[in-house]
Amino acid sequence: MDIPVIKIFDTTLRDGEQTPGVCLEVDEKLEIAQALAKLRVDVIEAGFPIASPGDFAAVSQVAAKIKGGPAIAGLARAGQKDIDAAVNALKQAERPRIHTFIATSDIHMEYKLKMSREQVLARAEEAVRYARKFVEDVEFSAEDASRSDWDFLCQIYTAVIDAGASTINVPDTVGYTSPSEFGALIKYIRDHVPNIHRAAISVHCHDDLGMSVANSLAAIENGATQVECAMNGLGERAGNASLEEIVMALHTRKEFYKAETRIDTTQIYRTSRLVSTLAGISVPPNKAVVGENAFAHESGIHQHGVLNNSLTYEIMRPETVGISRNAIVLGKHSGRHAFEDRLKELGFELDSDTVNMLFVRFKELADRKKMVFDRDIEALVNEKVSLKPEWYRLSYHHVVSGNQMLATATVRLETSNGVVEHASCGDGPVDAMFKAIEAAVGFKVSLQDYTIKAVTSGEDALGEAIVWVECDDRSFSGRGLSTDVIEASAKAYVGAINKMLAVCGVPETSNETGIR
Ligand SMILES: CC(=O)SCCNC(=O)CCNC(=O)[C@H](O)C(C)(C)COP(=O)(O)OP(=O)(O)OC[C@H]1O[C@@H](n2cnc3c(N)ncnc32)[C@H](O)[C@@H]1OP(=O)(O)O
Ligand SMILES: CC(C)C(=O)C(=O)O
Structure with a gap:
């Protein structure tokens, strides 16, 4: 039996940037998009083009430069102006996706949109139909789906699929749902949307109650085939489901979920560090998969077990997510070739000018530090990435x-x-x-x-x-x-x-x- 492939829709550059305080510049977004492409995500949501000229420029740049890999998505409210902006920003994308959305919960419709159910339904259908005039790949999200009336949701999903949506997204916008409830909702949608076979079911979960990853996995168990997530769990308020946790849960428990992704897991740690550096948000040491302590063993009984067989206390190998077990790598007597080799092993493909500049930094560091570890080298590279024009x-x-x-x-x-x-x-x-x-x-x-x-x-x-x-x-x-x-x-x-x-x-x- 073929194992279904779950699509990873990365929203680090859109919802991730909605993390309070985070503001990424266009070149930083491009750097992250390149890392995401190397990670082999299926879709990069590059931004919300109508939101600002900076967002528009970032989506355009990502669309122009990221080729031969992921689809590039731009977010748009359910209206022509937003969709036009997304279409223009995505002009150079090889595989453009327009992601349009409107809220479907009673509380959002009454107090925020001030629209009736009928008006929202008509607006959603119109938006999808309009977007389909420009691109084949249209995703529709029912914002606040988890607090919406289930039958109304089914009605709206049926209508947007008929209008041409190829993905319907079920967001838990405010992180309110629980795994069994969310799994049941996905099953309900599968059973009650008659044309569901013509669209992929996606989910987008927030972490307000710390259940975004569990909710996303419950959705997969019930038939969702796309998950929206962000690196390091960045996102509005408490954040989105974190990409690395979902991917590694599916990878580690493949026999249980009976699903896999296309992600190159060895790129996870490097991408996490890059996003943390550029967004200026540190990863907590106890964070699953990418935290400093994720593979550290403190207590004697654990250390004893790991020394005999690492599988006693490690369900994943650090190398699988790109964390090297290599202790000492290089020192002050190492040469350029060894340094360049190590950079390649760590997954960095850099031009020779950059390698030369980093080698000078490495030698300065090696003069001050007895042992240079892989993480020191990663930090040097990430520092180079975040170099900006300097006034001072x-x-x-x-x-x-x-x-x-x-x-x-x-x-x-x-x-x-x-x-x-x-x-x-x-x-x-x-x-x-x-x-x-x-x-x-x-x-x-x-x-x-x-x-x-x-x-x-x-x-x-x-x-x-x-x-x-x-x-x-x-x-x-x-x-x-x-x-x-x-x-x-x-x-x-x-x-x-x-x-x-x-x-x-x-x-x-x-x-x-x-x-x-
Ligand atoms: C759940 C999510 O994460 S959705 C994405 C959230 N992200 C963001 O909002 C970040 C970027 N946003 C922005 O820059 C701005 O909010 C903009 C440019 C999109 C809109 O700015 P403004 O025109 O000043 O409107 P403002 O943000 O104050 O209010 C939103 C308006 O959009 C309407 N609206 C909200 N969602 C939708 C929707 N999905 N479809 C159609 N209209 C919508 C609201 O009813 C309100 O309309 P009104 O101005 O007629 O009252
Ligand atoms: C636009 C949608 C998918 C969203 O970000 C949310 O509902 O949280």
């Missing part, structure tokens, strides 16, 4: 701090107008450093969040700092990497400022005027 570049820093003195920091920043230098005191070394940077750039910076963690272990571990700053109600993240946590923090702060200036412009009080 940290060229020197000096910090003095202690338990009986006021911390003092001096920084020197390079700008296109020369060098600026400032010193400030603060409540601890990081505060002093941030204040010195603020004084050097010459304008007030609104710090929203700051975290620091070690990338690898040991006293000379690379520290990764993530800083969020705010401007015009938007948030911008910066990431810094160094064996010196103060330097990592300063780099992250300067990086976030550079990102902010690219969008909000350079304030008048700034001592910088040009772009490098």
Whole structure:
């Protein structure tokens, strides 16, 4: 018997970007789309083209550049203007998909749309019919399906399939349902939509009650053949079902679910790290599949078992998701060939200029660190990916701090107008450093969040700092990497400022005027 293939519809770039605080730039979305294509997802939802010129540009770029792999989808409300925007943004896509939606629950129809059931039904049908004039592949979503009347849902799905929808999506928009209830809904739809054999059933689950993955899997058990999900579970509020968990559940329990995906699981960890870096959202250490502790064994009994046979306590192998067991890889005496080889083994295909630039960074790191681990190398590559045009570049820093003195920091920043230098005191070394940077750039910076963690272990571990700053109600993240946590923090702060200036412009009080 053939095992059904479940389509993975990735919405990291659309619903994932609805994660509070996340704002990805066009080139960052393209970088993620390239990683998703390598991961072999079936559909990339690249954005909501009518939402903003940036979203439109991102969908257009992804449509133009990602070839020979996934379908590229653009979201559209049920209306001609939204659909026209999606059609235009998807013009260069090899396999364009228009994803149109309208809410079907009584509460959404009455209070949000202010439309009757009849009006919603007619609008949904019209939207699908209109979208079909431009593309063959049209998906229809009944927003808030899990809180909608089941018979009304069946009525609307029947109508949109007749109008030409080839996928009908059943979203649990507010993460309200439970696995057995959602599974029963999918079965009900299969049994009560007479033309369902002409469309694929998709689900899109949110994690408000922590059940998005369980709900998605229950839907698969009941006949859904497409799952919408996001890398690292990013998404509106508590997020979407996480791609890596669904894929690995199907992979690990294939005999139970009797279904598989086309995903190259060895690309999961790398894609997760890339998304985390570019979105500025750290992955919690205890996160399933991609968290730092997902394959770590702390207690003696477990370690004993794993030493004898890793299957005693590991249901998946780290290598299957692309986490290398290789401990020490390279050191200060390693050459360019070994470094390039290691990059390839880790799944990075980079041009020679980038490899040369990374090799210089690697040698600097190897001088400061006894052992360079795979994760250090991944971090270097991801840092390169997140490099933005720089208004300011940290060229020197000096910090003095202690338990009986006021911390003092001096920084020197390079700008296109020369060098600026400032010193400030603060409540601890990081505060002093941030204040010195603020004084050097010459304008007030609104710090929203700051975290620091070690990338690898040991006293000379690379520290990764993530800083969020705010401007015009938007948030911008910066990431810094160094064996010196103060330097990592300063780099992250300067990086976030550079990102902010690219969008909000350079304030008048700034001592910088040009772009490098
Ligand atoms: C469940 C989901 O995740 S859906 C996707 C949610 N994502 C987003 O909203 C992010 C991007 N959104 C945006 O940039 C903006 O909301 C826009 C550009 C889409 C619309 O902006 P605005 O025109 O200013 O409208 P606003 O967002 O305030 O209100 C939404 C309007 O769309 C209507 N609407 C909402 N959903 C739909 C739908 N699926 N089909 C048709 N109309 C809809 C609402 O009734 C409201 O109409 P009104 O302006 O006539 O009252
Ligand atoms: C547009 C739909 C699929 C959605 O994002 C939701 O209902 O959560």
